[in-house]
Amino acid sequence: MTDTDDQLYGAVQQVRNFFVEIARMLTDCDRLMSEAAWESAATASLSGNSASINHPEWWVPHVVHRNYTNADQPAILKTIVVVLKDEWEDRLSEITIVATKYKSADGGAVVINSKDNSAWWLAQTNKEADGNVRVITAEDSNGSDFGRFSQIQLFAQPISLVTNVDMIKSKLVDVLVSL
Numbered sequence: 001m002t003d004t005d006d007q008l009y010g011a012v013q014q015v016r017n018f019f020v021e022i023a024r025m026l027t028d029c030d031r032l033m034s035e036a037a038w039e040s041a042a043t044a045s046l047s048g049n050s051a052s053i054n055h056p057e058w059w060v061p062h063v064v065h066r067n068y069t070n071a072d073q074p075a076i077l078k079t080i081v082v083v084l085k086d087e088w089e090d091r092l093s094e095i096t097i098v099a100t101k102y103k104s105a106d107g108g109a110v111v112i113n114s115k116d117n118s119a120w121w122l123a124q125t126n127k128e129a130d131g132n133v134r135v136i137t138a139e140d141s142n143g144s145d146f147g148r149f150s151q152i153q154l155f156a157q158p159i160s161l162v163t164n165v166d167m168i169k170s171k172l173v174d175v176l177v178s179l
Helices: 001-036 118-123 163-177
Strands: 063-069 076-083 095-102 132-138 149-158
Touching: 001 063, 001 163, 063 095, 063 118, 076 118, 076 163, 095 118, 095 163, 118 132, 118 149, 149 163
Parallel strands: none
Antiparallel strands: 063 076, 076 095, 095 149, 132 149
16 A cells, blocks of 8 residues: 555544544433433434435535433423534534524424524524523524424534533533523
8 A cells, every 4th residue: 555545544544433433422422311311312313414426525424413302391302413514604613512402382392304403503603612502582593494493592512622421411411401
């Protein structure tokens, strides 16, 4: 192998290892959320990706996400999302974890689509990954597809600040559970 071959192979291995680390973090989130009575809603966890030869820029997902439900609170859905790329514009300067609480408008189960995983934070906030909780209401939503919800609360952290289980618990899970 040439040095270039080694570098390319190493780069691909680094990407794979990075996704393994994201999976470990989200597995810790699943366990910690479960301890607080919030269960993972499904095993699917990728959005904004493609296997098409026509869209190689989408071969790496835009977000990796987990959705959580609580049997005692069916009108609420909580999510933890790793935003790898803004799929509409270039508004990110770092990989960001966004945690969100969705409350349904009709009191029934919350239904979200894949764009909900990052769009509310990207479009309706200043995109500061500072841990501050932001509230989005119908008045704030600028006519977007808010009608499904009565309220959205969310906050974000840079992935670089969530480096171990204690940080996952204190900077993500504890805050999300308290919303």
